[in-house]
Amino acid sequence: MNFFLQFGSLNPQQQELITQKAQLTHFKKGDYLSEAGKVANTVGFILEGIMRVCFYNNKGEEITRYFIDENNLLVDLVSFENRVPASEYVEAVTDCTIITFSYANWQYLMQTIVGFEIIMFKITQRALQQKIERRTPLVSEDATTRYLSFMEKYPGLINRIPLSQLASYLGITQSSLSRIRKGLS
Amino acid sequence: MNFFLQFGSLNPQQQELITQKAQLTHFKKGDYLSEAGKVANTVGFILEGIMRVCFYNNKGEEITRYFIDENNLLVDLVSFENRVPASEYVEAVTDCTIITFSYANWQYLMQTIVGFEIIMFKITQRALQQKIERRTPLVSEDATTRYLSFMEKYPGLINRIPLSQLASYLGITQSSLSRIRKGLS
């Protein structure tokens, strides 16, 4: 609940209603919040843990598009809002504690709680802002630079993410990443 | 005006008002719609021509983030909406014909014309949609693949863009791009 209160005020009744519709879920490492090919049916907020958005390229390699960590909105927006199949997976990188809302409950809250839309607008805006700050690594940079700027953009994540997933995010192989790390230390 | 009518209906008065507030502008190749460090003060729609969003990295190299072509919304949204200095340049790649609105006129239209916000919402949504489709080239792909998928995502642009700008978008040097082209033909 504190999560929502950062963005606006809610009276006790409203808070109660949200709590009723919310569901506290635990995800094990490797679980999916939503999957490519299926319509994303939940929106979530990460309380604890790291998730990632990934897909399979035409060589069958698993590519990480980006990571999402604590206190962030977790949703395949296009799929969830437009009710179309997702093109990506949203997967737990570590064990996670997440608040989730089903699409139906979400709609209900939007329509019922005055001001909820504004709160959501702010939350979405922050998510967007962060997405811009955390832009995808630039193809024009070399691998070491991409690694260093990952550390700036996602402080503290470096030691919580498997090398293979980070490598696919940075667009290099696991071995190269290992060597880059070595070179930096 | 046809541009707006694609997204919703407007009565003659409303159309007249929009026309009054709009300005038809010609940009010469190399002109800027907005510049890094300044607050973006106009929103535009490209009628004819190509523009691009670019910035200078820490080596002083000019990097193209993406291109924008005919019938698309042209605005540094974060800067324009939040009135904060832009971090990127929006520059004409070719001579362009553009409809522009100043921030003030834009606000005025939003507040005055009932339904204008909805039209804008649709336009923005389409812009977002296209931005997703036209995602930044993937670091995990090799240069040839990135070149080929550029051609898919921006059909018809390949021959209208200087090699150097396309190369910086693809994250390779001009020479490499030239060699890739040669290799494909």
Added chain:
DNA sequence: ATCGCTTTTTGCCATATGGCAAAAGTTACG
């Protein structure tokens, strides 16, 4: 501790791309 499983590191060689500089091709303009 020990075993089995996963993750990370390393070695060796192949290859894509970069860096630099010159040549060739294009375009604009007097």
Added chain:
DNA sequence: CGTAACTTTTGCCATATGGCAAAAAGCGAT
């Protein structure tokens, strides 16, 4: 036309990263 300015192609060699496979390290369950 003819020249200058820009854009694209090419050559040569250096280097970052990939591919593959094996070794090493970490980690959880018994």
